Amino acid sequence: ARCGFGEAIYGEGKSADLIIQIVRAQLDQGQQSLVTRITDEVAEEVSRHFDHCRANPLAKTLRIATQEIDPPIDDQSHRVHVAVVTAGSTDQGIAEEAIETLGWMGIPVRSYSDIGVAGPQRLVAAVPRLREASALVVVAGMEGALPSVVAGHISAPIIAVPTSVGYGANLGGVTALLGMLTSCAAGVAVVNIDAGFKGAYMAGLVVRQQSQDRDTQQQQSQQQ
Amino acid sequence: ARCGFGEAIYGEGKSADLIIQIVRAQLDQGQQSLVTRITDEVAEEVSRHFDHCRANPLAKTLRIATQEIDPPIDDQSHRVHVAVVTAGSTDQGIAEEAIETLGWMGIPVRSYSDIGVAGPQRLVAAVPRLREASALVVVAGMEGALPSVVAGHISAPIIAVPTSVGYGANLGGVTALLGMLTSCAAGVAVVNIDAGFKGAYMAGLVVRQQSQDRDTQQQQSQQQ
Amino acid sequence: ARCGFGEAIYGEGKSADLIIQIVRAQLDQGQQSLVTRITDEVAEEVSRHFDHCRANPLAKTLRIATQEIDPPIDDQSHRVHVAVVTAGSTDQGIAEEAIETLGWMGIPVRSYSDIGVAGPQRLVAAVPRLREASALVVVAGMEGALPSVVAGHISAPIIAVPTSVGYGANLGGVTALLGMLTSCAAGVAVVNIDAGFKGAYMAGLVVRQQSQDRDTQQQQSQQQ
Amino acid sequence: ARCGFGEAIYGEGKSADLIIQIVRAQLDQGQQSLVTRITDEVAEEVSRHFDHCRANPLAKTLRIATQEIDPPIDDQSHRVHVAVVTAGSTDQGIAEEAIETLGWMGIPVRSYSDIGVAGPQRLVAAVPRLREASALVVVAGMEGALPSVVAGHISAPIIAVPTSVGYGANLGGVTALLGMLTSCAAGVAVVNIDAGFKGAYMAGLVVRQQSQDRDTQQQQSQQQ
């Protein structure tokens, strides 16, 4: 079921044939394709049918376009960007899904790995740079405490992505999800478990408008 | 526990005395106070101690300041604003909490009542105006389908607020919460059940930056 | 355990041998057999023992009879029929189970695919034809909003079939199930998760009587 | 939130003033009003403002019209009707809500009380008359076994209404709800816990068409 939010294709349980057919339709309409939750095998199969592809096996994503595809834009120059933050290295796959999604949206991104609550000095060290982001995607499993903690330092809107990383009382990610929703921090909203795509998409919507405004402003001041 | 992200006071279970004391401290620091989840009795008691108050019993909020308090700004002139939408009339209290929060943040708001999925033509009629919002707070109980449906028409970011309205299988709002999280729509993030304050705060953060940018732009073009 | 609702055989966990034996008994009693939730391997094995079979691998069904089996009747001529509707393409297997069941009951059917809430214009376009149905089977996963939305446009009784399609907070279909039960729409009743057979059987019972009445009427007017 | 499928007003948490206002609007549009889940106090208050009312305190319903209101039609003469069945006497309130709803819809009804699984001979005795119904609403709390058992005897469609009657492992009605959904009987669909209104509304939709057809037929044969 194409869910209509642009062009992303939810790959889970779709055959290579079905994906190829949807991608063709999208390319014909001038859209770039993003497939999420695609297995390596299906990604390989699909890739054989198109000239310009970008597969990220860790993210389980595949992007397809009619021209060269650039990797996600890693912001260096203080542009409007989204920060993608993970609590631990096992959350990296979901973070990669988020980063690929932002790449596909054309939104610059900065990535912060493994700065969870267990190593508080690493988070503190990152705070000044984190404050430059216009929106944050914070990815965390187990008890999912990181978004609350980050929100104590940052005033930009935070999209929290709970992951299924952990065991036992983590209940497959439900514990992190509930914790993030119950956060005493006000500037945090939550998406589904392991939903790197949705977290990034939401953050992308948040900054897109802002990004365009600034570009306009910049052009105006340059023109003056 | 003051959660630090600004000045809102969570009124549930707090005595009038404790609230008065926190409010005094906030006013002394030049901050306007917003108390949420306050009962009529406590609100009345607290109000007797301050000159400038605005109580909204339906919202269960109380605002206190050192000068006259304006009601929330009802946008008429296409400024950057947040749309606050409810599915049904029983969700109105939570929507009012959201509107008062936006009033306290100084963010313009447009309110849409009772346009849930049961009356599809009413939603369709509202779509053109809804598209002018920079962010939406969508409040719904029972099965919580409204945010998904709105997201089918709108591309601005949506903060979904599930409510505890309903009975039986609504499980006190958990069903609406889970439904909103599982939404096939990408541009939707979710806050806690009945969390009108958090939904509005998040939406406010999203548009604030944008709002300032536009004001700056407007001033710049006017100055030119 | 044959559950007595006619002759359908719940194939899950049954050996080919056991199924063959039950089918033989049914054919001897002059009944057509319908096996649901049958794997490809078992279906193939069983099919080798009978002359007239109709396997639908997507539906995971197998029909067996003592004479030629027609495919489900796709209504074209405004007869009394059931509409089978899906929210997304991954729900199609369950819809196929429903359609095969209606075929086995001899009830005409019209099928509508992938008209979920994400593409609201597609649903709106289908409404006039949907209104001609005497009962609807609406199949949806994730948040399961589609039956509520359809019920806003249609006054025939709707049988909602939640599916396990989705991840995380979908809780294996429980979220869609709860959402459909909590629907603010009155003309909606619900069956078990992924229960395409039960949804269709219930809709079939609803229209069967009506269908016979109309046929009688038609014959009466023709005879006059 | 008016859910649009007719005119029933969900009374829970609505003030007498609000209900009066909605009822006035409905009467002006030529509709009869049905309020469900209304307390005795509110019902009394509302009743003082209208000439033609019918309150049923056990059902917690109030009907209002511009002319005399007849009680629900108790079928005696084998017309198309809905059977409303309860497992135990504590389920009677929900059954009454169903019966009042059918009264408001103008659908004849037969009521069977307290024929749950514990007294199997009472159910068996009722079977021949139950078989004359065109649809059944079966109301049961505790383990909710009755709809499965009835379905073993009857082939008309059954709408199962789980109730919150019971304690401990009944989990406020969730156990009965899950049991009814998991029923091995095919001709059973389920509505929300304690949803007498929805069960009856669904059953009413099922028989309404049929009822009209038969009336037409009868008139035709009489005219001949």
Next chain:
Amino acid sequence: ARCGFGEAIYGEGKSADLIIQIVRAQLDQGQQSLVTRITDEVAEEVSRHFDHCRANPLAKTLRIATQEIDPPIDDQSHRVHVAVVTAGSTDQGIAEEAIETLGWMGIPVRSYSDIGVAGPQRLVAAVPRLREASALVVVAGMEGALPSVVAGHISAPIIAVPTSVGYGANLGGVTALLGMLTSCAAGVAVVNIDAGFKGAYMAGLVVRQQSQDRDTQQQQSQQQ
């Protein structure tokens, strides 16, 4: 972990070596061994080390003794016995576990298959013979209604065994478990999901004493 309830060995996750070692110790102490939840492979491996074994692959049990092992005693002559009843044929494996357990306890048994609520006449036909049992083990999956229904006809104590048979809202057997606990029938107690062994063991304890008493009586009357 040998749980001390005599000599039954919980085979799940135990190696053949460990089981052999425990069995040897039991045989040395003059006890017969019963292993439950044993796979075919492990059962075969263990069997190679002992002279007298009885494996039941459907039951997933293995009995081992120092002399010939008789199959469970199928009562024909109105002795004190336990009735083992299943709702459907997919519950048969759990029923077999119960029967093997009673065989190992030396308690006569009568087995009734596939007499669930969907075929009410089959249950009714069995009632007179069922009434001769001193205790019943009633095994049922899906909604687990059978114990309640049987209890309506029978006054001997019933041990209800919920099974994990079913899908969706059966929640892996939890629904049947909760339903059985919430049963409005008083003479029903419940054991764990799929716990054929525990159900039979409990029933065996119930009738053992009684059985011995009757034997004594019989001997006494014969001696007179």
Next chain:
Amino acid sequence: ARCGFGEAIYGEGKSADLIIQIVRAQLDQGQQSLVTRITDEVAEEVSRHFDHCRANPLAKTLRIATQEIDPPIDDQSHRVHVAVVTAGSTDQGIAEEAIETLGWMGIPVRSYSDIGVAGPQRLVAAVPRLREASALVVVAGMEGALPSVVAGHISAPIIAVPTSVGYGANLGGVTALLGMLTSCAAGVAVVNIDAGFKGAYMAGLVVRQQSQDRDTQQQQSQQQ
């Protein structure tokens, strides 16, 4: 809903009038009445209408008969009896319900209070007397460990009654219920949370037959 297995009346939510009416019918049929879960007020009201009553406010029971009612038989002389055991003093109300039920059934009882796992020497001291019981009702809240522990010492069948005593993670008794079901002890079956009546009824059924047998034997030996 009279559940048919005897005459106990479930008092929860029933008016004094309704109870009086059911009791009258029972007395007319020569049955003694037992009402459970009755409030003090209703019990008092009902009692005013009958000559022979026995109310136990702690048990929340009321017994009514046409002749003098004896208190439950406290076994002193090693007759066949049921042992009713509680883990803690807050479980006493449920134990009293069990004892009154056994009194109503005419089954002798021995009561053991407050011998839970926290005071292991008290349990150990009771074991020799506990071993004389033909069946045990073990009542425990919180983690519900007592039945498992008792079963380590005793080989008679145990009916475990979980109670809602506790807080937080006790989840209103569900934790004790699940623990008892998962007990590694085989001779334990479980009834609903707080179901003192059902636990006693089941135990009563278990010993009744045995009790009659012994009486017969005794008479036979005396007659010789």
Next chain:
Amino acid sequence: ARCGFGEAIYGEGKSADLIIQIVRAQLDQGQQSLVTRITDEVAEEVSRHFDHCRANPLAKTLRIATQEIDPPIDDQSHRVHVAVVTAGSTDQGIAEEAIETLGWMGIPVRSYSDIGVAGPQRLVAAVPRLREASALVVVAGMEGALPSVVAGHISAPIIAVPTSVGYGANLGGVTALLGMLTSCAAGVAVVNIDAGFKGAYMAGLVVRQQSQDRDTQQQQSQQQ
């Protein structure tokens, strides 16, 4: 049920009379009494019967002894002590229960209020003093992130006490409980929701031995 862990009396649901009787028995055996979860009314009633009492209404505790009762020892001089930490001011009641328990055990305590994740600088400021504790009791509601965060700074063992403070997705404290159990921090163990007594008791056991050792050492060095 006295749970045997010394002398604390669980006051919930106990009458003043019953408490007085247990306290008398404890005083006779030379034990000091601690009653937890006692209401103001019962505490007052009980207090009238004894000479030396210490009631703490916020903690809902009452201590009773045969001589003057000192308040909990607030450590100033770097003795072995327990730190009791709260996330927010609404958690204070549970913290007070913990502090009173430590007072009753004779263990010195330092209290830190309202240093939850929302005000990260306040926690950081407290770290040097927190590091002097031999064990910590960390009390937090909502998402319960504080123990994880504290554990990132501290290596002494932490007893985490989840509270029921919050609403919606906090599920009455279950969310905080699950989060604390799933914590990625290793030196954290958890007690029941709102279990200030158990958290303190456990921490008290941890430091008691250590405390005695140090006293012995100190005396030894002083004696030298």
Next chain:
Amino acid sequence: ARCGFGEAIYGEGKSADLIIQIVRAQLDQGQQSLVTRITDEVAEEVSRHFDHCRANPLAKTLRIATQEIDPPIDDQSHRVHVAVVTAGSTDQGIAEEAIETLGWMGIPVRSYSDIGVAGPQRLVAAVPRLREASALVVVAGMEGALPSVVAGHISAPIIAVPTSVGYGANLGGVTALLGMLTSCAAGVAVVNIDAGFKGAYMAGLVVRQQSQDRDTQQQQSQQQ
């Protein structure tokens, strides 16, 4: 995500390469490595790259150091030590994880196997030796009653580790977890399901300080 409290590496889902790299970094910093939840294959692969390894396949752990690694210290001489106790033999893997963790921490340990509630005499026999421990790790699956029972005999702090051993109502270990949290014993705190590492780490922290104190004392007395 390295959680910072020492050096244990959570092996689940980590590649041999990643583990080797983290181990190298730890060894370079002079730390010994402990990897938990490592598969046999990965453990073997990693071991090939280091000179001094200790793999425990039952525990699923791997220790790596720059010099010879001793097995865990089995206390014989009444030193300060942790007792690791299991209820049944299937819990042994988790106990082994705990023992290896204590070995890595350098804390002496005594191990008690299979002394669960089903064999009460075995526990009673162990009590005198158990009382010599400074802290206990009690590992139990199914209903998880053992920690409560042990706490009835022992006054040292107990860390309870629930395991996922069992089936049906054990809910994958959640039942044991909830039972342990609800324990009526005060000196018990709980860690995550199957968290042998965390249980041992917590117990290790508890005794470490004490152990150092005693060593100091001993040296002091020896020096005198």
